[in-house]
Amino acid sequence: MSYQLRIKAISLALEAQAIRKDERKALVRRDRAKTEKRRTKLYNQYADLRMHRVIDVRNEARATNIARGFLRGLRYDQIETLPKGTNRYDSYLLSNDGPNWDRVLRLIEKYGDKEDRARLDSWLAAIGMEKTVSIRDENYKRKTFSLKPKGNET
Numbered sequence: 001m002s003y004q005l006r007i008k009a010i011s012l013a014l015e016a017q018a019i020r021k022d023e024r025k026a027l028v029r030r031d032r033a034k035t036e037k038r039r040t041k042l043y044n045q046y047a048d049l050r051m052h053r054v055i056d057v058r059n060e061a062r063a064t065n066i067a068r069g070f071l072r073g074l075r076y077d078q079i080e081t082l083p084k085g086t087n088r089y090d091s092y093l094l095s096n097d098g099p100n101w102d103r104v105l106r107l108i109e110k111y112g113d114k115e116d117r118a119r120l121d122s123w124l125a126a127i128g129m130e131k132t133v134s135i136r137d138e139n140y141k142r143k144t145f146s147l148k149p150k151g152n153e154t
Contacts, residue, residue, distance in 0.1 A: 005071065016053055019050075066080065071108065
């Protein structure tokens with residue numbers, strides 16, 4: 001497994017902590033602000049920080065976690081579980097709540113080796129997915145794949 005991905009996961013967790021701390025500071029400063037204009041500006045700062053943490057940092061951390069699990073040889077169901085109320089991986093994996101597969105595969109391409117790229121097909125097939133993006137194969141040639149559950153013709 002790549003130690004760079006481990007460091008990346010740790011730094012993303014620390015970034016989320018730092019952003020959360022700044023969010024709290026922005027709210028305290030907003031509550032102490034004297035003018036409505038200043039309160040609005042500080043709330044917008046808080047909202048920007050929160051959206052960055054909740055959307056960007058969280059999605060990147062999730063993609064990193066899935067890539068780390070794959071490189072460690074784990075099955076997808078050992079890395080993530082289905083959310084409550086979901087009974088099929090294929091509909092969940094392609095929904096807006098599913099992982100950013102493009103980013104996951106790019107991390108695997110960047111930090112994995114030839115053997116990792118070779119077993120990617122079978123790993124994705126085990127969860128009912130096909131390869132999704134343009135990545136390099138074991139001979140470092142670019143290959144493009146479509147993202148869809150196997151068996152669905154759309």
